[in-house]
Amino acid sequence: MAGGEKPELIINGKRLDGRGPADLRPIKIEPNVVKNAAGSAYVEWGNNKIIAAVHGPKEALPKHTSDPEKAVIKCRYMMAPFSSLEGHGRTGPNRRSIEISKVTKEVFENVVMLELFPGTEIDIYVEVLQGDGGTRAAGITAAAVAMALSGIPMRDVPYAVSAGKIGEMVVLDLNMIEDNYSDADMPVAVKPLTNEALLLQMDGSFTKEQFKEAMNLIIESGKEIHQAQEEAIKRPYKEIMDKYEK
Amino acid sequence: MYIQSATKEFIQELIANNKREFGRTLNEYRNIEIKKGVIEHAEGSAQVTFGNTKVLAGVKITVGEPMHDKPNEGNLITGAELLPMASAEYEMGPPSPEAIEVARVIDRGIRAAGIIDTAALFIEEGKVWDIFVDIYVLNYDGNLFDAGTMAATVALLSARMPKLEGDKVISEGVTDKLKTNGIITSCTFAKASGKIFIDPDGNEEKFMDSRITIANDGKEIRAMQKGLAGGFTLPELNEAVEISFEKHNELKSLMERALGE
Numbered sequence: 387m388a389g390g391e392k393p394e395l396i397i398n399g400k401r402l403d404g405r406g407p408a409d410l411r412p413i414k415i416e417p418n419v420v421k422n423a424a425g426s427a428y429v430e431w432g433n434n435k436i437i438a439a440v441h442g443p444k445e446a447l448p449k450h451t452s453d454p455e456k457a458v459i460k461c462r463y464m465m466a467p468f469s470s471l472e473g474h475g476r477t478g479p480n481r482r483s484i485e486i487s488k489v490t491k492e493v494f495e496n497v498v499m500l501e502l503f504p505g506t507e508i509d510i511y512v513e514v515l516q517g518d519g520g521t522r523a524a525g526i527t528a529a530a531v532a533m534a535l536s537g538i539p540m541r542d543v544p545y546a547v548s549a550g551k552i553g554e555m556v557v558l559d560l561n562m563i564e565d566n567y568s569d570a571d572m573p574v575a576v577k578p579l580t581n582e583a584l585l586l587q588m589d590g591s592f593t594k595e596q597f598k599e600a601m602n603l604i605i606e607s608g609k610e611i612h613q614a615q616e617e618a619i620k621r622p623y624k625e626i627m628d629k630y631e632k
Numbered sequence: 633m634y635i636q637s638a639t640k641e642f643i644q645e646l647i648a649n650n651k652r653e654f655g656r657t658l659n660e661y662r663n664i665e666i667k668k669g670v671i672e673h674a675e676g677s678a679q680v681t682f683g684n685t686k687v688l689a690g691v692k693i694t695v696g697e698p699m700h701d702k703p704n705e706g707n708l709i710t711g712a713e714l715l716p717m718a719s720a721e722y723e724m725g726p727p728s729p730e731a732i733e734v735a736r737v738i739d740r741g742i743r744a745a746g747i748i749d750t751a752a753l754f755i756e757e758g759k760v761w762d763i764f765v766d767i768y769v770l771n772y773d774g775n776l777f778d779a780g781t782m783a784a785t786v787a788l789l790s791a792r793m794p795k796l797e798g799d800k801v802i803s804e805g806v807t808d809k810l811k812t813n814g815i816i817t818s819c820t821f822a823k824a825s826g827k828i829f830i831d832p833d834g835n836e837e838k839f840m841d842s843r844i845t846i847a848n849d850g851k852e853i854r855a856m857q858k859g860l861a862g863g864f865t866l867p868e869l870n871e872a873v874e875i876s877f878e879k880h881n882e883l884k885s886l887m888e889r890a891l892g893e
Contacts, residue, residue, distance in 0.1 A: 485732055485733050488729040488730075489733075492859065492860055496862065496863060577863055584861075584863050586844065586856055586857070586864070586869075588857075589740040589856075591852040591853065592852060592853045593851075593853075594874070594877075597869075601866055605866075
């Protein structure tokens, strides 16, 4: 919630970028953009530009971080110093990025079949090259594609998106300016098979009814996000198939 | 290892039968004690115990500079220290992700509820009041989110407001109170053996699958944070929201009693 005059964010029921309350920004996912990674994906989600990559499983180091019963996940979410419109960010982790890394890691601890790789670590890197609101959600959505492409077995491919509140209107997928002046923001990661929330953070103000409405918007939008993920996961294989058929 | 797995089975079996150690029910807090004003040098302070969990929050108010993007507002800065003495599992060194998460979730609840009006902390151009809330975990036995939120809130609500004489901050003996609005309570739920219960203790936290904290001000939800690998379904979330509002009144009256003493 930034200072200064609050701009008009909804005009005639439309948001500044022309979206209705329940509309997602356009999502484009490019598979396998980092050759050295086991799996990777680049997402353009509105003006967000984010690369996610997965390395491993490999020997967990330092040794004391390893678990003899399962793989451990290590996650680094980071915003590039040039990623935001205002000012030059500092390099290196800060309290925000450490927290986001932790909750992102926990999403994948749920869906990745860690028990298949005892003693190893699986690294998830989320690098935000350009941020425009909702970067942790876009990062998780991309990291899920990267994980699937790495071939590491998963129980499900999670997606994430945020919902929030502008005035008293519950809206989906807030961009940066909406986020700055919103009255609530709630990023949620969902396991599509069960519709369970794997990540849920919120601040601002929601009545009980607004919370339910926000969750419904998120679950409804899941189909569209999941479709973009699925298309990206299948594309490398489809390209090979197409070559063979020629 | 063996002791751990025996404890795990014991805790899980209790929970599966809707029971908990020491005869607690699923939606029951442990005994809560609140003492305000325990550190005289701090502008505000409170020690809160939830069973064997003991946290101390101290408020210091100093003169500082505004953030460059909010030149007309003062600052609220919340930190949490999981002291190495508080648990055999805590280590020395820089703040762990767990400590950072605790601090940030408590901060979000207090901030979103508007307890502190940061615009009112403006002194003059380039000069504002900084309010530091530091949460010290003295003994860990689970549920740092709720105990920490309570300690921080009571410390803020009971804090004195220093005076500025020239460049000197006068804190001792002042009778003005820090201006605050409203009150916030936090209710943390754990999920284990498919059951959801509030206020997990240290053993329960060790074996829980997931956790969610819901902070509200009695009217609206102000902050939420889900933790760990397990998930929550929509009906489970809605139920937890309901209970968090029921618990608000219970926790609020404990805090008001402590503040009135």
